[in-house]
Structure formats: C-alpha cells, structure tokens
Amino acid sequence: MSVRTRFAPSPTGFLHIGGVRTALFNWLLSRRDGGQFILRIDDTDQQRHVEDAVGLILEGFEWMGMDWDEGPKVGGPHAPYYQSKRGDRYKEAADALVASGHVYRDYSNEAERAADKKEAEYQKRAFRFRGKVNSEEEIAAYDAEGRTYALRFRVPLGRALILQDAIKGPVEQRTDELGDFVIVRPDGSPLYNFASVVDDADMQITHVVRAEEHLANTFSQLLVFEALGYPLPTFAHVPYVAAPGSKKKLSKRDGAVGLDEFINEGYLPVAMMNYLAKIGWSYDASTEVFSRADLIEKFSLDKVNSSPASHDPDKLFWLQGEWMKTLTIEEKVEKTAPYVANMQAWIDWNSRRKLPDFRSEGVLPFLKTPSTEPPPPQLAAVIEALGDRLKTFCDIIKLGSYFFTEDVHFDPDAVKKRLRKEGVVEILTSLRKIFVEVEPFDVPTLEAAVHTYAEQTSSHMGLVVNALRVATTGQAVGPGLYDCLAILGRDRSLKRIDQALVMLSQPS
RNA sequence: GCUCCCGUCGUCUAGUCUGGUCUAGGACACAGCUUUUUCACAGCUGCAACACGGGUUCGAAUCCCGUCGGGAGUACCA
Numbered sequence: 001m002s003v004r005t006r007f008a009p010s011p012t013g014f015l016h017i018g019g020v021r022t023a024l025f026n027w028l029l030s031r032r033d034g035g036q037f038i039l040r041i042d043d044t045d046q047q048r049h050v051e052d053a054v055g056l057i058l059e060g061f062e063w064m065g066m067d068w069d070e071g072p073k074v075g076g077p078h079a080p081y082y083q084s085k086r087g088d089r090y091k092e093a094a095d096a097l098v099a100s101g102h103v104y105r106d107y108s109n110e111a112e113r114a115a116d117k118k119e120a121e122y123q124k125r126a127f128r129f130r131g132k133v134n135s136e137e138e139i140a141a142y143d144a145e146g147r148t149y150a151l152r153f154r155v156p157l158g159r160a161l162i163l164q165d166a167i168k169g170p171v172e173q174r175t176d177e178l179g180d181f182v183i184v185r186p187d188g189s190p191l192y193n194f195a196s197v198v199d200d201a202d203m204q205i206t207h208v209v210r211a212e213e214h215l216a217n218t219f220s221q222l223l224v225f226e227a228l229g230y231p232l233p234t235f236a237h238v239p240y241v242a243a244p245g246s247k248k249k250l251s252k253r254d255g256a257v258g259l260d261e262f263i264n265e266g267y268l269p270v271a272m273m274n275y276l277a278k279i280g281w282s283y284d285a286s287t288e289v290f291s292r293a294d295l296i297e298k299f300s301l302d303k304v305n306s307s308p309a310s311h312d313p314d315k316l317f318w319l320q321g322e323w324m325k326t327l328t329i330e331e332k333v334e335k336t337a338p339y340v341a342n343m344q345a346w347i348d349w350n351s352r353r354k355l356p357d358f359r360s361e362g363v364l365p366f367l368k369t370p371s372t373e374p375p376p377p378q379l380a381a382v383i384e385a386l387g388d389r390l391k392t393f394c395d396i397i398k399l400g401s402y403f404f405t406e407d408v409h410f411d412p413d414a415v416k417k418r419l420r421k422e423g424v425v426e427i428l429t430s431l432r433k434i435f436v437e438v439e440p441f442d443v444p445t446l447e448a449a450v451h452t453y454a455e456q457t458s459s460h461m462g463l464v465v466n467a468l469r470v471a472t473t474g475q476a477v478g479p480g481l482y483d484c485l486a487i488l489g490r491d492r493s494l495k496r497i498d499q500a501l502v503m504l505s506q507p508s
Numbered sequence: 509g510c511u512c513c514c515g516u517c518g519u520c521u522a523g524u525c526u527g528g529u530c531u532a533g534g535a536c537a538c539a540g541c542u543u544u545u546u547c548a549c550a551g552c553u554g555c556a557a558c559a560c561g562g563g564u565u566c567g568a569a570u571c572c573c574g575u576c577g578g579g580a581g582u583a584c585c586a
Contacts, residue, residue: 010586042586110584126510126582150584168513169525177511182584192586216512216581237513240579245519247578278520278535285522286534305521307514308579315520315536325549389548399547418546450545465545477547 003035004206008042008083008196011053014360015060015259017311018211018241018250021276025238026209027066028277028299038203039071041082042196044189050084056362060259063363064269065292070203078203083195090190093198093228094151094183102227103183104131105149107142128179148186153194153223155180161219166207166236166301173219181220193220201230209236209301212308236301239280242310250311256353257311258360264349264367266339266393268327271320278319280309289322321391332383336396337375340404342366343397350394378403381487385479402473403487408496410503414476418466425504427464428471430457432497441490443482450482471500 005026009019030037039061043050054072061068070076080086097103113129120127131152134142142149159175183194190198200208215237225232243254250257256265262272274290281304283290290298324332339346342364349364382403383390389399402408418424431453435441438449454464469481472493478484485493 008586044586106584108584113584121509124509128510128582152584165513171512173512177582179582185584187584189584191584196586211580212513213580214586217586219512239514242579247515249579280520282521284534288520288535309520312519312536318536321549387548388550391548460545462545469546475546479547481545 001204001206003030003033004038004204005030005035005209006038006040006200006203006205008040008199008210009057010042011050011057013049013053013056015057016250017257017259017262017276020060020064020259020272021241021279022209022211022238023061023066024064024273024276025236025281025299025301025304026207027068028295029207029209029301030069031296032299035206036069037066038076038078038205039068039081040199040203041072041084042192043082043084050082056260056360059363059368060263063259063263064273083199086195086199087188087190089202090184090195090198091188094190094194097153097183097224097227098151100227101154103151103153105134105139106131106152106180106182107134107139107147107149109147126177128177129181131180150182150186151184152180152182153220153227155220155223161222163218163222163235165215166209166234167239167304168215168237168306171215173216175219175223178219178223183224193217194224197221197224197228197230200233201225201228205233207234207236207301209238212237212239236304238304239306239308241279242308244311244313246310247308254311255313260360260362261353262316264346264364264394266335266395267316267320268323271316271323274323275316275319278315279311280305289319317391321388324391325388329380329383332390332393333375333380335393336383336390337379338366338371339394339396340376340379341371341373343401343404346394346397376404378487381483385483385487387479389479399478402475403484406492406495408472408474408499410470410474410500411476414470414474415503418470418476419500419504421463421467423459423463424467425501427457427459427467428497428501428504431464431468432494432501435485435490435494435497441486441493443486446482446485468497472496 007019007023007026009015009023027037029035039058041050041054041057058072068074070078071081075081094103116129117127129152131154155175155178157176161173161175163171163173165171181193182191184190199205218235218237222232241250242248243250252258256262259272270292273292273295277290277295277299278288281299283298283303327335345364345366349361352358352361379396382396382400386395386400390396431450434449434453435446438445450464450468451461453459454461465481466476469478469484470476472488473484473496488496
C-alpha cells in the first residue's frame with residue numbers, strides 16, 4: 001500500500017509557519033514514496049466564514065508548492081474532506097461502538113462532573129472519569145426527565161498501551177491513567193479524538209504526522225482504532241516550534257509567524273521550504289541548502305529531532321539570500337515588478353503589521369494577480385546594480401525606492417555623516433558643473449570624470465564618493481556610485497545635487 | 509498534583525541506539541581582519557556547548573539512577 005499522509009488544519013484564517021512545517025513533513029513523506037497527500041479541513045459546524053479561511057490556507061499551500069491529491073478544490077474518493085460534512089460517518093461509527101459495548105451513555109451534567117473533579121482534587125488524586133453503570137430503570141427515568149447524554153468510551157483498565165512513535169520512539173501509557181472520554185456530545189457532534197480516528201481510517205491514512213501536543217491524545221485514539229477494528233497507522237509526533245531564542249512555543253507575539261507575512265515580504269518558496277525542513281530535521285552534519293527535489297529525496301522521519309527547535313529568522317534570511325543568488329535578472333525583475341508598481345500599498349501594509357493589533361490579511365492583492373503592465377525600464381539595471389544586496393523582493397523598496405521617485409528623501413544620519421563636512425559644498429558644486437557636460441552619462445565616463453576631478457583637486461576619494469552618494473540617493477549605503485548615477489540619469493542626478501546643496505545652505 | 513515527552517555552542521544541528529576515531533564537527537548570528545568609494549558578496553580568524561549530581565567501566569556526550577529545568581495532556585477544545 002502506498003504512503004498516504006494528511007494535514008488537517010482548523011480554518012482559523014491564518015497559517016502558522018509551525019503548522020506549515022508539519023504539513024511539509026507530511027507532504028515530503030508522501031512525495032518521497034510516490035504516495036498521496038490529503039488535505040482535510042477540521043472545521044466544526046459552528047465556524048463562520050470557513051470558505052474564506054480555507055482559501056487562505058490553500059493559498060499558502062499553493063505558494064509553497066505543496067500540492068494535495070485529495071481535499072478541497074480537487075475532491076477525491078473519500079469526499080467530503082470537511083469534518084463538518086462527515087456527520088453521517090461519525091454517526092455510523094458511534095452506533096457501531098454502542099452496539100459493541102465500547103461506549104456508553106453518560107447522563108451526567110456539568111455540575112456533577114465539577115463536583116467529582118473537586119473531590120478528586122481535595123483527595124489529591126488524579127481525576128479520571130469512570131462511568132457509572134446505569135440500570136434500565138435509571139436510563140428510563142433520565143430519558144423521561146428529558147436529560148441528555150453524551151457518548152463516552154469505556155476505557156479498559158489494567159492494560160499497558162505501547163505507541164511506536166516514528167519520532168519519539170516507544171511510548172508507554174497505562175490505561176488506568178486515561179479517563180473515559182467523550183466521543184459524541186449530546187447534540188450529536190463528534191469530538192476530535194473520535195472524529196479524527198474515523199477520518200484517518202476512512203481515508204486510509206498510513207502515516208499520521210502531527211504536532212507533539214497530540215501525543216497524549218494518541219492513546220485514547222489507539223483505543224478507538226482498536227474498538228472499531230481499524231488498522232493502525234504509523235504515528236509520528238513532531239516537536240513544537242519555539243520562539244526565537246527561547247523554549248516557549250512560538251506565538252503571534254514573537255514577530256512574523258504567519259506564512260502570508262513571509263510571502264508579502266517577498267521570500268522565495270524554495271527558501272521557505274528549505275528553512276522549514278531544517279528546523280528539527282537534518283540530513284547530515286554539514287548540508288544546509290536543500291532544493292525541493294533534494295528534500296523529497298532525502299527526507300525521512302527518523303532524522304526528525306525529538307526535541308523542540310526554535311524559529312530562527314536569521315537563518316531563514318540567510319537561506320533566502322542563498323536561494324536569491326540562483327535567480328536570473330529576468331526572474332528578479334518579474335518578482336520585484338509588483339512591489340515597484342505598488343510601493344505605497346506595500347509600505348502601508350508594512351507599517352500596519354507593526355501595530356500591536358495586526359491581524360493576518362493574507363497575501364497582498366497585487367502579489368496574487370500578475371500585472372499586465374510592463375515593468376519600469378530601469379528595473380533590470382537597478383537589480384543588476386543591487387546584486388546580492390537584494391535579499392527579499394521587498395528589498396527593491398527598502399533598498400532602491402529612490403531609483404523610482406523623482407525627488408530624494410535624505411536620511412538624516414547619512415547627511416550628518418557624509419554631507420555636513422568641510423569641503424563638501426565645493427565638491428558638489430564643482431561636480432555638478434562637470435556632470436552637466438560629461439558625455440555620455442554612463443558608468444565609465446562618470447567614473448573617469450570623478451577620478452580626474454579628485455586627482456586635480458587632491459580630494460580624498462572617499463569624501464567625494466560618499467558625498468555624491470548621499471546627495472543623489474539620500475542613503476549612506478547602496479550599489480556602486482556610478483551605477484546609481486547612470487541609472488538616475490543626468491537630469492535627476494543634477495536635480496538631486498541641487499536639492500542637497502539647498503539643504504546644506506541651511507543650518508542643520 | 510498525576511501521566512507522558514524533552515534537555516550538546518546565543519540559535520539550528522552532527523555525534524547518543526552499536527561507550528574509545530570527540531582536546532565535541534558544521535551552519536546561522538556575533539567580533540576582528542582581507543578586499544572595497546559605502547553597504548552587500550567572497551575569503552580568513554576568533555568567540556562559544558555535552559543541564560546538574562551520583563553510579564557502571566581501563567574509558568561516558570554516549571549506558572543506569574536521581575535532581576533540576578522546559579513542554580504537553582489531565583475538556584462535552586483541536
């Protein structure tokens with residue numbers, strides 16, 4: 001039988017990178033063995049806007065390039081893939097368990113259970129729900145009273161359950177530690193530990209790879225599998241992803257954790273995939289860079305670490321830089337063009353996300369629909385000049401916005417450090433005159449002209465070049481100066497030198 | 509409280525099953541140097557860890573016990 005894995009997200013309208021990693025492990029495992037990867041939506045009937053939220057999730061998967069063989073949009077032989085629509089199946093399975101005596105009706109109400117719990121706490125013993133055996137008369141009386149009941153699984157006592165976890169190894173649990181658990185609420189809705197077993201069995205899932213927080217639940221699920229007579233899948237519980245530099249679980253408070261934020265910043269799917277695979281998984285002692293194909297070929301569960309790993313934005317950024325180097329200028333032009341065309345929209349989003357009450361907005365609209373407009377003519381030259389400085393696509397805005405605007409915005413620190421210096425006004429004034437006449441206005445000519453000027457006046461090159469850079473770009477750092485000037489062109493260069501001169505004539 | 513999981517440089521990890529090749533290797537980050545008109549890239553150098561305490565052994569990161577620390581579960585949440 002081929003490998004069948006699944007990812008079963010709750011449609012919360014937000015794709016956490018920790019969840020994406022879990023999904024990736026599932027996907028990788030299925031792709032490696034030529035099996036199937038199933039997407040199942042663990043929604044509950046009460047949730048609203050499920051479709052919108054599912055859309056956000058699918059968007060993330062599509063971007064990552066993790067395709068699914070069965071699930072929303074594509075359907076499949078085990079449809080429906082929404083838990084809220086599988087009520088009939090849960091009902092069938094629950095009936096079977098009632099018939100086989102594995103579950104019983106629990107007529108208790110919340111107040112009674114709370115009292116029992118309190119009593120257990122008082123006696124300093126662990127509370128384990130154990131159903132009372134109701135006589136026929138009691139049941140009749142409760143029904144007459146109109147009392148509702150939940151269906152509970154009767155946990156067999158005195159057994160030791162052993163889970164052979166593919167990541168954690170063998171984990172043992174005595175059934176005496178498990179309380180009888182509810183599988184169906186009085187209103188007929190199923191609970192996770194039950195529904196997920198029915199779904200996994202129905203969908204013939206062979207490998208359940210999920211977050212570690214489910215490890216303890218697995219023992220209850222094992223019992224359900226057994227009672228229903230379903231074959232057991234292989235379980236693998238992956239450790240949670242911790243916040244940067246900590247051992248606490250990664251949460252929304254710890255900076256960007258939504259996949260959409262990385263998409264909007266212009267990360268590469270392959271870099272994200274490489275990074276996510278590397279948190280908590282390693283192939284050997286030294287390989288860091290893995291392509292999609294490498295990952296599919298080399299991934300295995302036994303190399304997944306059993307201890308939690310923390311999210312490391314620096315490492316992601318570095319990997320992104322590595323993958324960025326593999327792109328051609330044309331590819332970079334295509335990917336950065338939307339940012340240039342929607343600069344203000346991106347800047348607005350970027351400031352919004354820094355607000356404390358920021359809520360995930362999904363992928364920015366202009367990144368979803370490719371623009372039909374041709375990219376600005378200088379874009380390729382700007383990218384060429386930026387070289388390896390361009391790490392993510394939004395860097396075109398962070399690093400090169402001045403190439404696409406008419407006026408400059410001077411960075412105060414840069415002005416202070418490079419322009420408010422002895423002799424700078426004379427240098428700029430002289431160079432301005434030279435730039436009016438220099439022909440052609442290109443890199444070699446410009447370079448020669450500036451060099452000649454510096455030699456003739458015995459000016460220090462660093463002083464000249466840095467002053468010119470800040471005067472024309474407003475920034476202290478950037479691509480080579482002559483590249484900047486040539487891209488800016490004569491008119492804008494002169495205009496900006498004038499602007500700088502005006503500014504310098506005023507006291508700081 | 510009880511049950512279970514986890515514990516190697518600041519971070520991600522190799523090594524743990526099958527004790528010696530580990531005076532613990534690689535990567536990110538950081539610091540310094542080289543190159544450079546700035547930054548980035550590249551190259552070099554440096555910094556830095558076996559949670560703690562016992563035990564077994566000629567020998568322990570590796571095996572055993574305990575302690576401490578972190579996490580999960582203990583729901584009519586998922």
